[in-house]
Structures are given as C-alpha cells and as structure tokens.
Amino acid sequence: MRIETRELTKRFKDVLAVDGIDLTVERGELVALLGPNGAGKSTTLRMLTTLIPPTSGSASVAGFDVVKQQREVRLRIGYIGQGNGAGHSQRGRDELISQGRAYGMGVRAARARANELVDSLGLGDVADRTVSTLSGGQRRRLDIAMGLIHSPELLFLDEPSTGLDPQNRANLQEHILRLRAERETTVVLTTHYLDEADSMAERVIVIDHGRIIADDTPQRLKAEHVGDRVIFGFATEFDAVAAARTLDAPRDGLHLTVTAEDGTHLAPKLLDDLRAAGLTTASIEVTRPTLDDVFLTLTGRSLREGRTEELVEA
Amino acid sequence: MTSLVADTRVVFSRELRPVIRDPFSVIFSMIQPLFFLALFAPLLPGEASLQWFVPGIIVMSCLFGSSMTGSNLLYEIQTGSHERMLVTPLRRPALLIGRALKEIVPMIAQAAVIVVVCIPFGFDLHLPGAVLGLLILAGFCVGLGALSYTLALASKNKEWLFWTVQQTLLFPLLLLAGVLLPIENGPGWLRALSHFNPMTYVVNAERALFSGDVFARSTVEGLVAAAGMAALGLFIGVRAMKRSD
Numbered sequence: 001m002r003i004e005t006r007e008l009t010k011r012f013k014d015v016l017a018v019d020g021i022d023l024t025v026e027r028g029e030l031v032a033l034l035g036p037n038g039a040g041k042s043t044t045l046r047m048l049t050t051l052i053p054p055t056s057g058s059a060s061v062a063g064f065d066v067v068k069q070q071r072e073v074r075l076r077i078g079y080i081g082q083g084n085g086a087g088h089s090q091r092g093r094d095e096l097i098s099q100g101r102a103y104g105m106g107v108r109a110a111r112a113r114a115n116e117l118v119d120s121l122g123l124g125d126v127a128d129r130t131v132s133t134l135s136g137g138q139r140r141r142l143d144i145a146m147g148l149i150h151s152p153e154l155l156f157l158d159e160p161s162t163g164l165d166p167q168n169r170a171n172l173q174e175h176i177l178r179l180r181a182e183r184e185t186t187v188v189l190t191t192h193y194l195d196e197a198d199s200m201a202e203r204v205i206v207i208d209h210g211r212i213i214a215d216d217t218p219q220r221l222k223a224e225h226v227g228d229r230v231i232f233g234f235a236t237e238f239d240a241v242a243a244a245r246t247l248d249a250p251r252d253g254l255h256l257t258v259t260a261e262d263g264t265h266l267a268p269k270l271l272d273d274l275r276a277a278g279l280t281t282a283s284i285e286v287t288r289p290t291l292d293d294v295f296l297t298l299t300g301r302s303l304r305e306g307r308t309e310e311l312v313e314a
Numbered sequence: 315m316t317s318l319v320a321d322t323r324v325v326f327s328r329e330l331r332p333v334i335r336d337p338f339s340v341i342f343s344m345i346q347p348l349f350f351l352a353l354f355a356p357l358l359p360g361e362a363s364l365q366w367f368v369p370g371i372i373v374m375s376c377l378f379g380s381s382m383t384g385s386n387l388l389y390e391i392q393t394g395s396h397e398r399m400l401v402t403p404l405r406r407p408a409l410l411i412g413r414a415l416k417e418i419v420p421m422i423a424q425a426a427v428i429v430v431v432c433i434p435f436g437f438d439l440h441l442p443g444a445v446l447g448l449l450i451l452a453g454f455c456v457g458l459g460a461l462s463y464t465l466a467l468a469s470k471n472k473e474w475l476f477w478t479v480q481q482t483l484l485f486p487l488l489l490l491a492g493v494l495l496p497i498e499n500g501p502g503w504l505r506a507l508s509h510f511n512p513m514t515y516v517v518n519a520e521r522a523l524f525s526g527d528v529f530a531r532s533t534v535e536g537l538v539a540a541a542g543m544a545a546l547g548l549f550i551g552v553r554a555m556k557r558s559d
Contacts, residue, residue, distance in 0.1 A: 087390055102402040103403060
C-alpha cells in the first residue's frame with residue numbers, strides 16, 4: 001500500500017480545512033483530488049508530503065508515518081508544488097544538480113540524471129539560462145524535472161497545470177502519463193480542471209469542505225451520480241405530451257428528457273417504443289455528463305469558476 | 315552529524331552559485347559603503363583618518379549585505395523553491411546554516427575590494443591582523459545573516475515586515491557602533507547605548523587589528539561579540555527553520 005490515511009484532520013485556527021479523511025492509494029494508481037478552491041485538496045497534499053503536521057489522525061506514505069518518519073517519507077516522494085521549484089536567480093541545470101545532491105546523489109550521478117531529464121523534458125535550450133528568464137511553460141517543465149530527479153516511487157503534484165495555456169497543459173499531461181507508463185510511478189495530483197481529472201485519472205476523489213464526497217473512476221462517478229441524458233424533440237405539443245405519457249418522462253415544452261446509465265444503447269429502444277405508439281420523433285440527442293455535473297449533483301454547486309451563482313439561481 | 319555537514323554543503327554551494335555566476339551582485343550591496351568611503355571619508359579630520367575609517371566601512375559593507383540577505387529567502391518562499399527544499403530530505407538546520415555560512419564569501423570579497431581601493435590612498439594593510447579581523451567579521455556576518463533569514467521566515471506573506479524591520483535597525487546599529495564618527499566624543503547616553511550594540515565591539519576590534527594591533531583587549535571583545543552573534547543567530551534561525559512550512 002502506498003498511501004493510507006486514517007481520520008486525517010487539519011484545523012487552522014477556527015477553520016477545519018481537512019475533516020477526517022480516510023484514503024487508500026495503491027501502488028501505481030493515478031489519482032486526482034478534485035474540488036473547488038479551498039476544499040482541502042492542497043492541505044491534504046501538504047500533510048502527505050510532510051510539509052505540515054496533521055492536527056489529528058494519521059497518514060502513512062510509502063509505508064512510513066508522515067509525522068514520525070518524515071525523512072523516510074521525503075526520500076521516497078517527489079513533490080511538485082504550486083510555485084516554481086527552481087530558484088529564480090539560479091540556472092535550471094544547476095538547480096537540478098543541487099536537487100539531486102539534496103537527495104544524496106553524488107555530483108556525477110546528479111549531473112548525469114539532470115542531463116537525462118533536461119533532454120527528456122525538452123529543456124536543452126534553456127537549462128543553462130537563469131530561471132527567471134524562462135516562460136511559464138518552460139519553468140513548469142523544469143519543476144517536473146526537479147520533482148523527478150531521484151526517480152521517486154510516488155509523485156505528488158499540486159495544481160500542476162494552473163496558469164498554463166491549453167497547449168502546455170496537454171504537453172504536461174502527456175509527460176505525466178508517459179512517466180507513469182514507463183515507471184509505474186504512483187501519482188497523486190490535485191486539480192480544479194475538470195477535463196484534466198477526466199482525461200488523466202483512473203480514479204477521481206471529489207473533495208468538498210475537507211471531506212471526501214465521492215471516490216471512483218470518472219466513468220462510474222458519472223454513471224452513478226448523473227447518468228446520460230436522452231433528449232427527444234417533437235414537432236407538436238400533442239406528440240410531446242403523448243410521448244411523455246408513453247415513456248413516463250418529464251416534459252419541457254416540445255422536449256422530453258430520459259435519464260439513464262447508458263444513454264446510447266437505450267435511445268434506439270425508446271425510439272422503437274415511440275414508433276410502436278404511433279409517434280414521430282423530430283430529434284434525438286444523447287448527452288454524456290461531465291464531472292462538473294457530478295459535482296453539481298453531489299453538492300448543488302458548480303466547480304466552474306464564476307458559474308456558481310448562475311447555476312444556483314437556475 | 316556528518317550528514318548534517320553534507321546537507322549544509324549542498325545548501326551552501328547552491329547559495330553561492332548565483333554569486334559565482336554573477337560576481338557583480340557582490341558589488342551591488344557595496345554601493346552605499348563605497349559612497350561613504352568616497353564622499354564621507356575626505357571630510358574626516360586628521361591624517362590617520364583613512365586608517366580609522368576603512369575598517370568601519372568593511373563592517374558596514376558586511377552589515378548591509380548580510381542584513382539584506384534574508385530577502386533572497388523571502389523571494390524563494392514566494393516563488394516556491396523554499397517549499398520544494400522543505401520536501402527534500404535535507405535537514406532543516408542545514409537549510410539555515412548553509413545559507414548563513416555563505417555570507418562569509420561575499421564579505422571577504424567586499425573587504426578585499428575596499429582594501430585594494432584604499433591602499434593607493436595611503437591605507438596600511440597589516441596582513442596578520444587583517445586575517446584575524448576577517449575571522450571575527452565572519453562570525454559577525456554569519457550571525458547577522460542567520461537573523462536576516464529568521465526575519466524572512468517570520469515575514470512569510472508579509473514582505474513589508476522584512477524591509478520595515480531591516481531598514482529600521484540598519485542605521486541605529488551603524489551609527490551606534492561609531493562607524494562614521496567616533497562615539498568617544500559623544501554624550502554619555504549615546505556612549506551608554508553603544509555599549510549594548512555588539513557591532514561596536516566588532517568595529518573596535520577591526521580598527522585595532524587592521525592597524526596591526528593584534529594583542530589588544532578589543533580583539534577579545536570583538537571575538538566574543540562576533541561569536542555571540544553567530545551563536546544567537548544560528549540558534550534562533552535553526553529554530554525558525556524547523557518550524558517553517
């Protein structure tokens with residue numbers, strides 16, 4: 001077992017940031033902690049990476065206690081925080097080498113590993129420039145390299161793609177996925193990007209108000225909590241009313257909506273039923289839910305920034 | 315213990331690297347001391363004025379550089395590299411001690427620049443005394459640097475605090491140590507205050523040592539003051555670093 005927490009809790013003065021989280025992550029898993037800002041994702045990560053001690057409860061990472069065996073934990077994990085790991089007044093390659101030295105590597109080994117990472121992350125042209133002159137995307141790639149210098153068994157990433165443009169974000173995701181495929185590294189990342197959690201993680205843990213409110217594969221979360229929607233359109237209100245009676249589905253004007261776990265397979269069957277009842281359907285649409293729909297169903301709020309009020313009113 | 319030394323060396327050489335890559339940065343914190351040397355020293359009466367003034371300016375240069383050095387850590391706290399280092403297995407004390415020890419290198423470079431600049435104008439260099447003087451100064455600037463880093467750690471998320479405290483303390487320390495003008499001719503209350511300033515003893519020791527007067531009482535006082543500063547700074551600094559997150 002790679003990570004195990006029991007009743008992990010963190011209180012900052014009068015704010016309960018993490019409220020008794022029980023979490024188990026197995027070797028080789030790629031887990032995304034998803035939740036709005038302030039949900040407790042980063043605080044959880046900071047406890048798991050020994051940056052802050054829990055107020056109560058316990059956590060073990062790679063088999064070691066995050067409070068009593070900090071050094072053992074630190075030796076085995078890589079951490080890529082929200083900021084830049086490389087000092088802005090330093091040069092990238094220098095920082096990579098001193099990062100390797102920090103993990104007890106010899107100068108030669110650290111240099112060789114640094115060169116290897118510079119190549120594999122495409123930093124060759126910029127590694128010997130001062131970090132402050134690099135672009136945001138280059139700096140982020142350098143951060144990834146810093147986190148990987150000692151080939152950790154377990155990699156933590158805190159909001160890895162915040163502030164990156166879509167192209168750099170895709171590039172970063174590719175690197176993380178490749179790393180995982182090559183080395184079976186266990187990866188835990190926090191994100192508030194829905195598409196990122198959806199496309200990368202095999203397991204999404206939804207956190208809200210410091211608690212885990214859902215934990216499953218993206219597919220199952222969506223099927224279980226929201227389901228697909230099959231929307232039928234009709235030419236006349238008369239047809240729509242009759243169809244609503246036939247399918248026993250809610251109607252909204254000329255449209256009616258059926259919610260189902262597997263919409264694409266259900267739609268043709270429903271269409272047959274409507275035909276058998278002598279009704280002509282004007283249009284069919286099958287929509288698959290997003291993780292945002294899951295979050296909305298679970299909490300009544302949307303994860304998308306700025307859309308919260310709008311949806312509450314609707 | 316040996317691994318604490320190894321960790322300290324990693325931190326020390328990391329801190330030193332930008333200085334080596336860009337030696338001009340050492341000159342930057344010397345600009346003000348050099349102005350005092352060029353524009354203030356000529357106003358001093360007496361023939362021995364340069365011999366009296368230069369050691370004080372070396373201490374001043376060290377005061378300016380070492381008291382500002384925490385701003386580098388403050389910047390790294392803001393950008394995230396300090397956090398990154400906290401997650402590595404580097405021992406917490408090494409994160410502070412390595413940084414503080416690095417202060418010695420720019421201090422020696424600055425002292426050398428000042429001495430070299432002043433020799434053509436009649437400054438006498440007594441090498442054995444000067445070496446002992448730099449040793450005392452090393453202790454002083456390690457302590458001061460450690461305190462500056464402590465202040466940076468305490469100023470996390472409030473940069474103004476760092477600069478307010480640093481700027482507020484800078485000139486009282488400087489003036490009460492008698493760097494610019496002798497304290498001996500001042501009023502009693504001022505002389506009394508200067509006794510509480512550890513830098514006073516360091517400056518007095520440097521003046522005697524740079525004139526070749528090694529076996530003076532001031533040498534012992536300077537050594538004690540500098541060692542005290544180093545011990546206090548490292549003690550407080552290591553404690554603060556252990557609590558850093």
